[in-house]
Amino acid sequence: MAVRLSLIWLxxxxxxxxxxxxxxxxxxxxxxxxxxxxxxxxxxxxxxxxIQTTWKTHICSGVxxxxxxxxxxxxxxxxxxxxxxxxxxxxxxxxxxxxxxFPDEALVHCLYDIPYVYNNDIALIHVNESIxxxxxxxxxxxxxxxxxxxxxxxxxxxxAPESSLPTVQYLxxxxxxxxxxxxxxxxxxxxxxxDVGHICTFTREGEGAxxxxxxxxxxxxxxxxxxxNWGRACGVGMxxxxxxxxxxxxxxxxxxxxxxxxxx
Numbered sequence: 001m002a003v004r005l006s007l008i009w010l011x012x013x014x015x016x017x018x019x020x021x022x023x024x025x026x027x028x029x030x031x032x033x034x035x036x037x038x039x040x041x042x043x044x045x046x047x048x049x050x051i052q053t054t055w056k057t058h059i060c061s062g063v064x065x066x067x068x069x070x071x072x073x074x075x076x077x078x079x080x081x082x083x084x085x086x087x088x089x090x091x092x093x094x095x096x097x098x099x100x101x102f103p104d105e106a107l108v109h110c111l112y113d114i115p116y117v118y119n120n121d122i123a124l125i126h127v128n129e130s131i132x133x134x135x136x137x138x139x140x141x142x143x144x145x146x147x148x149x150x151x152x153x154x155x156x157x158x159x160a161p162e163s164s165l166p167t168v169q170y171l172x173x174x175x176x177x178x179x180x181x182x183x184x185x186x187x188x189x190x191x192x193x194x195d196v197g198h199i200c201t202f203t204r205e206g207e208g209a210x211x212x213x214x215x216x217x218x219x220x221x222x223x224x225x226x227x228x229n230w231g232r233a234c235g236v237g238m239x240x241x242x243x244x245x246x247x248x249x250x251x252x253x254x255x256x257x258x259x260x261x262x263x264x
Contacts, residue, residue: 004075004229034208034209034210035207036174036206037155039170044173045092045173046135046138047064047138047217048061048171048216049061049064050087051087052088053085053086056086056095059076059214060072060214060215061156061158061213061215061217062087063140064137064139065124065139069125070103070124070127073123073243074122074123076214077108078108082103082125085102086102087102087103090134094169098136099132101127103125103126104128105126106125108122109248109255117193120243121229121243122252124252140223140224141223141224142246143220146225146244146246148178149179150178151220152177153220154175154176154218154219155173155176155209155217155228156171156173156174156217156219157216158212159172159211174207175203176207176208176240179239181194184198184200187238188239193241197244197247199241200241201218201240202238206235209228209231209242210233210235211233211234213228214229226245227243228242229241
């Protein structure tokens with residue numbers, strides 16, 4: 001069963017909602033963590049943010065692009081109204097924010113879920129004030145080079161150890177391996193949800209991304225190459241899919257004046 005990797009299902013299971021305020025969801029059985037990871041060192045990912053509800057529930061991750069823009073998965077910007085979200089920066093401990101900001105605009109790729117579900121799952125979120133930079137809060141560097149198959153990449157996130165448990169308090173990290181695009185499609189029986197805008201990881205059963213990790217960064221040689229998109233719950237021996245940020249670099253740069261899908 002393929003699933004997006006966020007937490008909205010807990011609150012809206014089986015419901016349909018207007019796309020301008022949320023995301024249509026099917027009944028899915030989800031786990032909720034970076035499976036097989038370990039606690040990250042303090043300050044290991046200063047570019048990472050926790051996207052939370054205003055009642056402090058972690059739902060997704062993202063990365064800092066500049067003083068007022070966050071990059072994340074598209075469904076992270078659609079699962080809740082932006083009025084119900086807050087952005088936490090500058091911390092490994094999601095309950096102890098370095099700074100708390102609030103989104104005032106969200107821009108989702110204009111071809112989100114087109115032509116197939118899970119395609120073009122990427123978004124920008126604008127925050128209401130400038131991010132304060134320090135040792136724990138920094139801009140992510142975007143890679144201009146695709147990581148080749150076999151490359152070791154690093155995933156970080158705040159998932160929970162089991163679907164029945166809450167998200168973890170402290171940031172987790174895990175090293176994974178990039179697999180070739182065609183191998184990824186073959187392992188998924190040529191699923192239409194894997195398109196040219198995805199890269200895939202697979203290392204072994206018992207390791208991988210899961211719900212709550214959506215929008216989180218996949219890093220290669222210290223630079224961003226992917227954002228968690230979707231996969232099978234969880235760590236069950238299938239590849240995970242990420243929005244390929246090398247592929248989407250032009251969209252990331254131009255989206256504020258070009259391809260837009262406003263959701264606020």
